[in-house]
Amino acid sequence: MSQSTRVYIFDTTLRDGEQSPGCSMTVSEKLRLAHKLTELGVDTLEAGFPIASEGDWEAVQAVSREFRDVQVAALARANKLDIERAASALQPAKDPRIHTFIATSDIHLKYKLKKSRQQVLEEAAAAVRLARQYADDVEFSAEDATRTDWDYLEQVCHAVVEAGARCVNLPDTVGFSVPTEYAELIRRMVKALGPEVILSVHCHDDLGLAVANSIAAVEAGARQIECTINGIGERAGNCSLEEVVMAMRVRQDRLPYQTAIVPEHIYATSRLLSSTITFGPQPNKAIVGDNAFAHEAGIHQDGYLKEKSTYEIIDPKSVGVPEAKLVLGKHSGRHALKQRCEDLGYPLTNDELNLVYKKFTELADTKKGLTNDEIAGVVRRTVERLALAAANK
Ligand code: KIV
Ligand code: ZN
Numbered sequence: 038m039s040q041s042t043r044v045y046i047f048d049t050t051l052r053d054g055e056q057s058p059g060c061s062m063t064v065s066e067k068l069r070l071a072h073k074l075t076e077l078g079v080d081t082l083e084a085g086f087p088i089a090s091e092g093d094w095e096a097v098q099a100v101s102r103e104f105r106d107v108q109v110a111a112l113a114r115a116n117k118l119d120i121e122r123a124a125s126a127l128q129p130a131k132d133p134r135i136h137t138f139i140a141t142s143d144i145h146l147k148y149k150l151k152k153s154r155q156q157v158l159e160e161a162a163a164a165v166r167l168a169r170q171y172a173d174d175v176e177f178s179a180e181d182a183t184r185t186d187w188d189y190l191e192q193v194c195h196a197v198v199e200a201g202a203r204c205v206n207l208p209d210t211v212g213f214s215v216p217t218e219y220a221e222l223i224r225r226m227v228k229a230l231g232p233e234v235i236l237s238v239h240c241h242d243d244l245g246l247a248v249a250n251s252i253a254a255v256e257a258g259a260r261q262i263e264c265t266i267n268g269i270g271e272r273a274g275n276c277s278l279e280e281v282v283m284a285m286r287v288r289q290d291r292l293p294y295q296t297a298i299v300p301e302h303i304y305a306t307s308r309l310l311s312s313t314i315t316f317g318p319q320p321n322k323a324i325v326g327d328n329a330f331a332h333e334a335g336i337h338q339d340g341y342l343k344e345k346s347t348y349e350i351i352d353p354k355s356v357g358v359p360e361a362k363l364v365l366g367k368h369s370g371r372h373a374l375k376q377r378c379e380d381l382g383y384p385l386t387n388d389e390l391n392l393v394y395k396k397f398t399e400l401a402d403t404k405k406g407l408t409n410d411e412i413a414g415v416v417r418r419t420v421e422r423l424a425l426a427a428a429n430k
Pocket of ligand 2: 053208210239241270271
């Protein structure tokens with residue numbers, strides 16, 4: 038049977054993202070972001086971990102009450118107290134999902150949980166059964182799945198599906214997996230669980246492989262990706278929503294999958310998150326970084342100005358970036374400077390351009406890049422000097 042190519046985007050910016058250093062958010066900040074994430078088109082919004090704090094419970098409740106067109110999820114460990122707390126916060130939700138989890142790797146069982154494999158398997162199934170009393174849609178996550186024995190993991194997956202889980206998530210909790218290995222694991226579990234169960238992936242970026250692992254998993258049959266805006270999350274962060282979505286969009290020839298994300302909202306969502314938490318994406322971050330669409334080298338600028346596709350694979354406007362930001366610096370060529378001067382309202386003659394270019398390179402040698410105001414200043418001073426020289430002849 039051919040599998041659907043629709044991939045669900047489960048956004049965990051407000052939960053996994055929020056629980057990382059410098060990222061905590063108030064209820065009203067979460068509501069503001071939830072509004073933007075809904076506009077962006079995420080399928081599921083994980084709004085918090087209600088047992089963790091009063092604020093998290095309130096945030097999940099407020100998001101559930103105010104956002105009726107998106108599925109709202111709440112996280113709960115595999116125990117009665119957590120599940121009941123999540124269920125109560127989700128009560129106003131139109132389409133609630135309880136997301137319950139327990140670790141399954143031997144490392145976590147031995148050192149963290151101090152439980153046997155059989156105990157964990159039984160607790161996982163019992164948690165899902167209990168959660169199903171409160172919500173039709175229950176997701177189960179096998180924390181540290183990628184370091185779990187695969188035969189045991191398969192037993193746990195079968196047990197939670199039998200108990201009523203609709204979605205099974207196999208997180209790469211510590212960002213340890215590599216794409217070929219993760220794909221193999223996902224292919225095996227998709228085959229074992231059959232088409233009724235949505236297999237989900239949740240990749241951390243400790244080795245910088247979160248996006249690559251998520252894509253490999255989708256190719257192997259996963260149909261839900263858990264991700265965050267700007268890739269925020271525990272330690273090195275999570276799979277970045279904007280990167281994974283745009284990879285699938287730009288490379289439809291290789292990755293023929295669809296999401297409901299409206300890419301034009303990506304940049305504004307990223308900006309809103311950056312202004313809410315204590316940091317933004319690094320300048321060279323794909324899609325949303327300050328330099329993501331900046332071309333400084335003269336050869337690049339020249340090619341770009343002749344035909345954008347020479348150096349640009351995404352139209353910045355398609356992800357909501359206001360304009361391609363051509364940084365003019367010491368590597369920039371005459372062609373780029375002429376174009377920028379025209380854009381700033383100064384069409385230059387060849388003589389003017391020669392002199393402006395000379396002054397510009399002298400100044401650019403001393404700085405990291407020139408702003409539009411600085412370039413306009415160079416042009417005005419040079420044109421005035423030329424006019425004065427002409428008048429004195
Ligand atoms: O990284 C992880 O394993 C998690 C789970 C709770 C899904 O965040
Ligand atoms: Zn996580």
